[in-house]
Amino acid sequence: MKERILVTGGTGYIGSHTVVELQNSGYEVIIVDNLSNSRADVVDNIEKITGIRPEFEQVDCLDYAGMDAVFTKYPGIKGIIHFAASKAVGESVQKPLLYYRNNLVSLINLLELMPKHNVPGIIFSSSCTVYGQPDKLPVTEEAPIKKAESPYGNTKQINEEIIRDTVASGSPIHAILLRYFNPIGAHPTALIGELPNGVPQNLIPYLTQTAIGIREKLSVFGDDYNTPDGSCIRDYIYVVDLAKAHVIAMNRILENKQKDKVEVFNIGTGRGLSVLELIHAFESSTGVKLNYQIAGRRAGDIEQVWADPSYANNELGWKAETSIEETLRSAWNWQLKLREKGVQ
Numbered sequence: 001m002k003e004r005i006l007v008t009g010g011t012g013y014i015g016s017h018t019v020v021e022l023q024n025s026g027y028e029v030i031i032v033d034n035l036s037n038s039r040a041d042v043v044d045n046i047e048k049i050t051g052i053r054p055e056f057e058q059v060d061c062l063d064y065a066g067m068d069a070v071f072t073k074y075p076g077i078k079g080i081i082h083f084a085a086s087k088a089v090g091e092s093v094q095k096p097l098l099y100y101r102n103n104l105v106s107l108i109n110l111l112e113l114m115p116k117h118n119v120p121g122i123i124f125s126s127s128c129t130v131y132g133q134p135d136k137l138p139v140t141e142e143a144p145i146k147k148a149e150s151p152y153g154n155t156k157q158i159n160e161e162i163i164r165d166t167v168a169s170g171s172p173i174h175a176i177l178l179r180y181f182n183p184i185g186a187h188p189t190a191l192i193g194e195l196p197n198g199v200p201q202n203l204i205p206y207l208t209q210t211a212i213g214i215r216e217k218l219s220v221f222g223d224d225y226n227t228p229d230g231s232c233i234r235d236y237i238y239v240v241d242l243a244k245a246h247v248i249a250m251n252r253i254l255e256n257k258q259k260d261k262v263e264v265f266n267i268g269t270g271r272g273l274s275v276l277e278l279i280h281a282f283e284s285s286t287g288v289k290l291n292y293q294i295a296g297r298r299a300g301d302i303e304q305v306w307a308d309p310s311y312a313n314n315e316l317g318w319k320a321e322t323s324i325e326e327t328l329r330s331a332w333n334w335q336l337k338l339r340e341k342g343v344q
């Protein structure tokens, strides 16, 4: 048995896929989640996939004493993967203090508890949002950090700085910041996937809900951008490939292979796809026709961003492997499964 890993937000979308990959690699996983945006039966579904039931504690990362008790209950935790956070860009504009409290205090609690319980490593879920609209594409880790477009984006930037400052102050912590591009898709078993609350804000859940008839029409937000077909470009990465990057990053920390105590990696495919290209790829890979219309631009959208993932490819030995077609089919299968279960 490999080491114990604590996964905060482990019943969430990216968290649950990462728990599966950690268990598949032999790690013992303890999930902490307050279930504010996920369901307890995710733990059952993780067990169905891997055959191993992860430990689960329903605790809020804001609760310092509660988190302290988790570390005491499970001694010897070697690493934390910190997913737990509020993540809706629009909501963060309406409720900035909620976002600053949730996202900053959770991390601060963990960074205070790590030395107390001799936990050496942490992986932090960061985002390509820290680059804003990059001056050069594809974007590398050296690109300047741009002023955040939303309180949510700002929490990612500030949390990166909190980690750097804490390590610089001499705290015995090793960290890897993974800057995700746009994670999409679901596990090939269709047992876990993305479960958005209410009307989805992100493209793929809105698209698959439209395809299945829950929504009438997908709006393409803008076709007058300075891109080949006028719609925005993103780097869509399969969530299972993204999950695997966390396992490799955790191995790297625990095997003392880091070049610096804080490292940062872009986790993307290196390929930009426009919204219209994505819609057509969905239609051709699933055979399902999509009802969509061109609508006005969405406030705050970046025109185009995709990753230069070569540092992660070369240094971590990690690469996004799954085709966009397979990824989109997995998202569709997940939507079909949700209907079968009567969830959505």
Ligand code: UFG
Pocket (backbone or CB within 6 Å): 087, 089, 127, 128, 129, 152, 153, 182, 201, 202, 203, 204, 206, 218, 219, 220, 221, 222, 232, 233, 234, 275, 298, 301, 302
């Ligand atoms: N889009 C549509 N119609 C929709 C939803 C989205 O056309 O109904 C477009 C958006 O305009 C954008 C693309 O699809 O061009 C992707 O949009 P998402 O909302 O899925 O993803 P974003 O790139 O906007 O968001 C991502 C992450 C956030 C992060 C944000 C920063 O999901 O966590 O980037 O820009 F904060």
